[in-house]
Amino acid sequence: MLDYEAIVIGAGVAGIYQIKRLVDLGVRATVLEAAGGLGGTWYGNRYPGARFDSESYTYGYSFSRELLDEWHWKERFSGQPENLRYLNHVADKFDLRRHMQFNCRVEAAHWDEAQSLWRLEVSDGRTLTTRFVIMTLGLLSIPARPRYPGMESFKGRSFHTFDWPHEGVSLAGKKVAVIGTGATAIQAIPVIADTAAELTVFQRRPNWAAPLNNGPISDEEMADIRRRYDEIFATCARTPGGFEHEPDRRGFWEVSREERLALWDRLYGEPGFGIWLRNFREIFTDEKANAEFSDYIAGRIRQRVKDPATAEKLIPRDHGFGVQRVPLETYYYEAFNRDNVHLVDVSATPIVRVTETGLRTAERDYEFDVIVYATGFDAITGAYDHIDIRGVDGERLAETWKDGPSTFLGLLVAGFPNMLMPTGPQSGSASVNFPRGIELGVNWCTDLLIHMREHGQARCEATRAAQARWSKHVQDMYAMLLLRKAKGWFTGYNSNVPGHEEGRIRYVVYNGGQPKYTAILSQVAMSGYEGIVFEPGDQRSVASLGRTQHSAVSS
């Protein structure tokens, strides 16, 4: 007897929805979560300033009308505490918490071909068996810390932003270092600058950032949003990024420079990713168009930062706007106008070691009370690499993906039967408004399970040929975009992760956009799951899967 029919690993936004679908279907399932509570990214990232940069009401789940009608988002881009409250509310409302086990890190998952089951080793010493393992591990759930000598010797407090202490940290009167200037640091720096006595930012490469333009959502606006939910999710479904932001369909070179400037002036003042996603499509593909727009944003930075030398340091030179994931900011550039904020260019004077009292660069020593590592993640494949996953004949997933992942649709891997990845590497979810991608992936994987039940199948596995075709398609998408040249997590780069340093692109994300990805997934399902080989099994093993009962608004 199997312990479970399905085990979901990870209780973040994807795991919560996945267990909801399984519970609704009457599947004997559980979620194993390494952390002490649910919420994934919103459980971990408690750094000051952590908030959505998706419009809150497009980030929430769409599957339940009741949920949509009762939740009042307080801000257009809601902060971490409210986001975590929301996810806990969802779990409580649908009584999902009893299907979740916390402080359970899955250390190994081995496929047993003879018995057609997965055997999971959990950090609490248990070994659990399951027919299906569903990976909802998070794309950015493994923090990547630098590898400086002396890190352990520091006598003050130091932590990665993902591990920001839950009880909070008083920064008042403290000397604080922030290392990194990615989306996380760009959210945190202005807030830390408000409280710390001194803040020193260690920047290696600047990022292009644009204003978030956040604001409260009034009762009247929320009522209007509720009325428009069908329309909002329909728009998200047809836009490449899964947002309300639709690209400007005019050709970049077909309109005058004045018209381009007028659009950019408008977008710069609008909330959210409009500046990136409502822009001309050539920004993503045409070097010259991208350079003109990047120049426009550089001008904005120069206007906002008083000291010209600091402004120049904050302007990226090695990549254009939008070819890396764009951070959205609230008074980020103005933070550098404050007397208590200092910018150190680590590319000129590298950090050489952590000392007992602070940091040593090639130039001098700095003293700090707190060091914040905002140094990014072992993104997308990192969470898989941290579990000893072995498929047919003991094939190790980490070894197979050593030079980058290869998958079928980002959802299945040849040689790893019954392992489903609703938001896996090479799936569409990373490059879109994440929950929109999550619902799509979870629904597709759940429908696959229903299909198997209806056809008495107990084992599914992607074929190597289908996987090779998908991986080629993923690579071809990169070839069309300027992002292929960028050093960011979309190309699998993080200097702190061995093997992920600069040099070779890893094809980790599907960049074809949400509508195209949705169409491909539907086509595969409608073809009877071409590219997947099924094997029948003991009817009892799949009998517990019932019919779809979810009341999705936009599934």
Ligand code: NAP
């Ligand atoms: P990141 O974008 O990878 O940025 C890491 C930063 O740390 C970079 O500036 C990097 O510099 C620097 N760095 C890394 N190692 C370093 C070292 N050894 N010495 C000096 N500098 C070092 O990571 P992140 O800021 O955590 O953001 C990751 C992703 O999380 C974002 O792209 C976004 O998708 C997501 N995120 C989302 C939200 C949201 O939705 N609201 C908020 C925050 C983050 P180099 O560039 O030179 O390597």
